[in-house]
Amino acid sequence: LAPMPAAFERxxxxxxxxxxxxxxxxxxxxxxxxxxxxxxxxxxxxxxxEPYEACEAIDREDTDLLREExxxxxLQIVFHSAxxxxxxxxxxxxxxxxxxxxxxxxxxxxxxxxxxxSPEEVSRxxxxxxxxxxxxxxxxxxxxxxxxxx
Numbered sequence: 001l002a003p004m005p006a007a008f009e010r011x012x013x014x015x016x017x018x019x020x021x022x023x024x025x026x027x028x029x030x031x032x033x034x035x036x037x038x039x040x041x042x043x044x045x046x047x048x049x050e051p052y053e054a055c056e057a058i059d060r061e062d063t064d065l066l067r068e069e070x071x072x073x074x075l076q077i078v079f080h081s082a083x084x085x086x087x088x089x090x091x092x093x094x095x096x097x098x099x100x101x102x103x104x105x106x107x108x109x110x111x112x113x114x115x116x117x118s119p120e121e122v123s124r125x126x127x128x129x130x131x132x133x134x135x136x137x138x139x140x141x142x143x144x145x146x147x148x149x150x
Contacts, residue, residue: 006030019074020092023082040083047076105129 006025011018026035054069081092106129109116116122 019078020082023078027082027086038079038083040080043076043079046072047080050076105133 008018008021008025023035026032029036050069050072054066054073057063057066057069077095078092081090081095085091104111106126107122108114108129109122109125114125116125
């Protein structure tokens with residue numbers, strides 16, 4: 001008997017949810033043997049190479065190739081997120097939540113009360129917020145370490 005094809009509706013256009021479903025299917029026991037056996041380490045090389053290929057498309061000013069390579073970069077993010085989700089570490093929504101929160105924090109001149117009239121001011125604000133975040137993370141690590149010693 002031929003294997004049963006995976007249940008996935010083909011469409012003229014797809015959204016991120018469709019890509020996430022594809023990855024879920026590929027990693028399932030009915031999916032792809034190669035995709036199932038991958039882990040963060042085995043696909044690390046791809047995670048490094050794909051952004052370089054996107055940069056090459058930018059250098060060539062080839063928008064069709066850039067679109068394709070950005071898809072490959074996105075696939076790496078989805079793949080690593082799926083691996084982490086299967087381990088119970090985090091999922092793609094946690095990744096999206098994290099970067100969204102960061103972009104809001106790092107743009108207080110857009111989403112807060114600060115003003116920035118030039119790219120240089122934006123860069124200065126970005127670096128200040130980033131430094132404050134780093135200091136807070138270090139302080140939190142110190143508090144966690146102190147709790148463990150108690």
